[in-house]
Amino acid sequence: MSDVYECTNCGAVVGENSKFCAGCGSSLNKKGLGALSWFAIAVVLMAVIGVIVSASSQRGAAKTPEQIEDGRYLVASYACEQWTKDNAAVGADEFTDRYRLDRKPDDRPDWYRAEVIWRAKGEGLLMYSDCLAWRTGDDQGTTKVLSGVSGHYVRR
Numbered sequence: 001m002s003d004v005y006e007c008t009n010c011g012a013v014v015g016e017n018s019k020f021c022a023g024c025g026s027s028l029n030k031k032g033l034g035a036l037s038w039f040a041i042a043v044v045l046m047a048v049i050g051v052i053v054s055a056s057s058q059r060g061a062a063k064t065p066e067q068i069e070d071g072r073y074l075v076a077s078y079a080c081e082q083w084t085k086d087n088a089a090v091g092a093d094e095f096t097d098r099y100r101l102d103r104k105p106d107d108r109p110d111w112y113r114a115e116v117i118w119r120a121k122g123e124g125l126l127m128y129s130d131c132l133a134w135r136t137g138d139d140q141g142t143t144k145v146l147s148g149v150s151g152h153y154v155r156r
Contacts, residue, residue: 072135073100075143076112080131083145084116088129091121101130110135111146127151 003016012023020027063071077098084092101113112133120127129150136142 070100072143073112073114074098075135076131076133077114077116079133079143079145080114080116080129080148081118083131083148084118084129084150087148088127088150090123090125090127092118092127093121093124094119096126107132108134112143 005014005016006012007014007021007023007026009026010021010024012021014021077100081092081095081098084095095116095118097117099115099117101115103111103113107113112135113130114133115128115130118127118129119125127150129148131148132146133143134146136144
């Protein structure tokens with residue numbers, strides 16, 4: 001008796017190959033999910049897997065010591081920009097370049113030297129600021145400028 005089903009609307013017995021109920025005329029969907037539904041489920045599943053894989057691969061990328069050092073010099077140059085805004089005799093209008101300066105023999109390992117090139121407000125003179133920045137070593141990676149000098153920039 002496995003080749004007959006019961007209609008969900010009226011309860012009449014319906015044959016396995018019937019598409020409509022003879023008693024009430026309702027459509028019978030005995031196949032479950034169609035091909036289009038399975039395709040949609042597969043696409044959504046692949047998208048979720050792709051998001052998970054891309055998120056885990058971005059998190060696990062370790063930085064090289066050179067990348068870490070370059071990042072610290074970049075932070076030192078931003079600290080030098082802030083020092084320039086706060087301490088330069090002439091106001092800074094725009095910063096044009098950032099440079100990494102070589103360490104001096106008596107520099108500590110957590111000291112970074114940076115130079116920023118900037119234009120003065122009003123006149124637009126090309127100026128420079130050389131700074132010695134110190135990475136404090138706290139959890140936030142705070143960088144403070146220990147000393148700085150600024151003046152007119154002369155192309156070298």
